[in-house]
Amino acid sequence: MNRERTAGKPAGEDGVGIVVPFLKWPGGKRWLAAEHRNVFPKKYKRYVEPFLGSASVFFALQPERALLSDANEELITTYRAIRSRPKAVMDALNRHALKHCDTYYYEVRSMRPTGLIERAARLIYLNRTCFNGIYRVNLEGVFNVPRGTKNTVVLPTDDFHTLSRVLHGAELENKDFEEIIDQSGDGDFVFADPPYTVRHNTNGFIKYNEKLFSWADQERLAAALARARRRGARIVATNANHSSIRELYAYHRFAQRTVSRFSSISATSSSRKQFEELVILGGRR
Structure with missing residues (x-):
């Protein structure tokens, strides 16, 4: 019988303690895991992440079962x-x-x-x-x-032995995000943190993302997450706080909230600033 398990085992519980991601990745979500942990469900059967990057949320939650992937x-x-x-x-x-x-x-x-x-x-x-x-x-x-x-x-x-232990219960795939999300089922938790591409953008970094992750991919992602929610998965996704993204997820009837973070991806320190990102929520909490 498939039972839901308590999500993650941070320091002081049954897990290996605090795990520091070993990579610095543009758009990484260490800040989200540290400052907004309340957005994540407390219980789920399996953790699913189709845009793994530095795996900050995965290492923070330390789920017993996970499906992890990246292009x-x-x-x-x-x-x-x-x-x-x-x-x-x-x-x-x-x-x-x-x-x-x-x-x-x-x-x-x-x-x-x-x-x-x-x-x-x-x-x-x-x-x-x-x-x-x-x-x-x-x-x-x-x-x-x-x-x-x-x-x-x-x-x-650096503690690669501990990282190895945390990764032991994870499947690691190199597949398209839609194929991974479509494997999620009832009681799973899907965390999606795609490249931040918006419609009609004028931001240089987002223009670079457009080559990697088009607006059509954004639409495909939203549809895949909506299907996963209908199957009973819980959804947390992050994205640019832009009108085109808000409209896209409103169309699919996802709840939305904004959170602030500090961005260090900039050529000069004077242009690094606090700004808002969008958190998209769906499914049973």
């Missing part, structure tokens, strides 16, 4: 490597740390390793030493972010 194959490969061989990934990252310099960064950026461990360590190394932790590829799929200012490759918070 970025290198990212999912990295999670699989940490789940199965955490020590080997840590050892490879330490080797990168010993050689780190400007020249070495661009050498690693140009590499195309094929092994599981090497691919994972390369992504983590580049993520920590590139400009602002941005993951961007050109039309040929080649990572092209320049070297940033940070030199710390191995962090004090």
Whole structure:
């Protein structure tokens, strides 16, 4: 018999304690998990996340069962490597740390390793030493972010063995978001945090997202989440607080609320500011 389980096991309960995500990812939701935890359901059968990124919400909730996916194959490969061989990934990252310099960064950026461990360590190394932790590829799929200012490759918070334990109950997929959401069922909790693309946008970063995630994808996502809600899944999604997004989810009869966060994805500190995002809610709480 399928029973709902209490969601997550933060520090002080039965879980492994506080887990710090090992990646810095544009649009990451550490702030949401820390400051707005009340938006997440307290009980569910399985956690489903189709846009995994840095997995901030997953690591905060630590669900016993999860279906995790992302369109970025290198990212999912990295999670699989940490789940199965955490020590080997840590050892490879330490080797990168010993050689780190400007020249070495661009050498690693140009590499195309094929092994599981090497691919994972390369992504983590580049993520920590590139400009602002941005993951961007050109039309040929080649990572092209320049070297940033940070030199710390191995962090004090790194605990890949604990990350491996938390990931143990998760399925990791590299699939389209719609296919993943369509696997959710009654009592599941779907958390969706897509690239923030809006209709008729004028924002440069969102214009870049449009190449990755079109307005048609936004419409497809809203429809998939509505289907999941009809099957009995609980929905929490985040998106740009823009009239086109609000209208799209109002059409599908989702509840909406706005929350504020600080954005650090900007070329200059003077242009980084507090702004609002949209949280979209559906299903039984």
